[in-house]
Amino acid sequence: MILRHVREFDYVPVISMIDDWRGGRHMADMLPKLFFQHFQDTSFVAERDDQIIGFLIGFVxxxxxxxxxIHFIGVHSEYRKVGIEKRLYE
Incomplete structure (x- = not known):
């Protein structure tokens, strides 16, 4: 797993998956693109095999x-309970 700062181009992949990750609950409206543009230094993405498996959006x-x-954290349902959330928070 690789942890890195979020980039603006991460918005589309994250926004297209977030509702599925939350069991179909509509969450995409809570995550505007501006977070991916203006809070890159304090927001993170977890990747595995070049696929986003988690993210954290936050700011000081x-x-x-x-x-x-911390505004939002999301982890792919197949990767929950393996410590990704904790690593993103740290």
Whole structure:
């Protein structure tokens, strides 16, 4: 597994999978493209065999710079409970 910073071009693959990863629950509206454009330094993607298997979108508070906010985390259902969420948070 490879962890890297999110890039703008990750938006389409993530947004096309997120509803399926959440059991068909409509979540795509909660994840606008601006997060992939403006929070790349504080957001991450987990890849395996060149496929996105997880991601975390977050940012540092402008008001309290020693605090961060996790907006969204998603992991492919086949890869849950193997520690990907923990690695993304770390």
């Amino acid at each position: 508070s402008q008001t309290y710079p020693n605090q961060a906010y």
